[in-house]
Amino acid sequence: MKFDTDRDLIVYFGGQFIPLHEARIGILTHALHYGTGVFEGIRAHWDEKQEELFVLRPREHYERWKRNCGILRIDVPKSPEELVAITIELMQLNSFRTNVYVRPLAYKSAERIGVSTDDQDAFAVIAMPFGEYLDSKNGLHAGVSSWRRIEDNAIPARAKICGAYVNSALASDEAHQCGFDEAIFLNENGHVAEGATCNIFMVRNGQLITPAVTENALEGITRSTVIELAQRELGLTVVERAIDRSELYVCDELLFTGTAVGIAPIVRVDHRPVKDGEIGWITQRIQQLYFDATRGHLPAYSHWLTPVYPSSISHPQKLVSLVG
């Protein structure tokens, strides 16, 4: 995640909007030592024509975040609506006119030694300009990781728990060392779980198939967005079921989905082409629908978007795309 360090970002930290360089935590902070934090990832897409920045499903992200904070008994003392309002204000203060990634982080903040937790919690919201996470224009080469996905009874993969990302970091690092763009995790049953930082879908016999979230996968919001678009706009049957490793080698299409990666086609897996090694038509249709829905070009999905600079007077055309 890179941004222009010459320009000091404004972040939300300690209940206030302050410059990034002033947002510091102590070396003994519990979450730093023990991974006791829960984070989120939210995207906002800039649409040049409408001169608008559209935050994608922020309410759903904050609802998921608060629910998952509950797993670690971290309290975020704000409602999802208040958190959306903080996020919009943060983007306005930073005057972003580009694609943005928002990183809310809640954590155990006590400064002491000792793994057991207490009720000292803190949270921050950081937003920064953010382009492509993976360059997937020509499709990705994914590799099945030798690391297994964490089990729900060890660290729940359905939540974005900071410490759980050691699992993703190991797999991602291994994938890059081996020349792959991204790792695919199997779970302890040997079934496909997800990517290191994204959910996975395959197309077989005209059906869109993805592991059930009980396979130790994150309950992805892009995953649910793709399921809805595929069912409603393409009339596809979407099946949530266990996927064998070898199905990755015989399927027609494969794609990753996630807030950071967007819709990323996989054209090779473990050095084997996915079908003919080209980006498949269903993936292309999903990519286009996702692009249009997230930039306010599809009125039917305007309820997913929260505009950062809503001004119907200076941007009359915005109303056209926002009225569903």
Ligand code: PMP
């Ligand atoms: N799986 C993992 C492990 C992730 O880190 C992410 C990114 N948040 C996803 C899946 C995709 O989830 P979402 O679509 O909600 O970003």
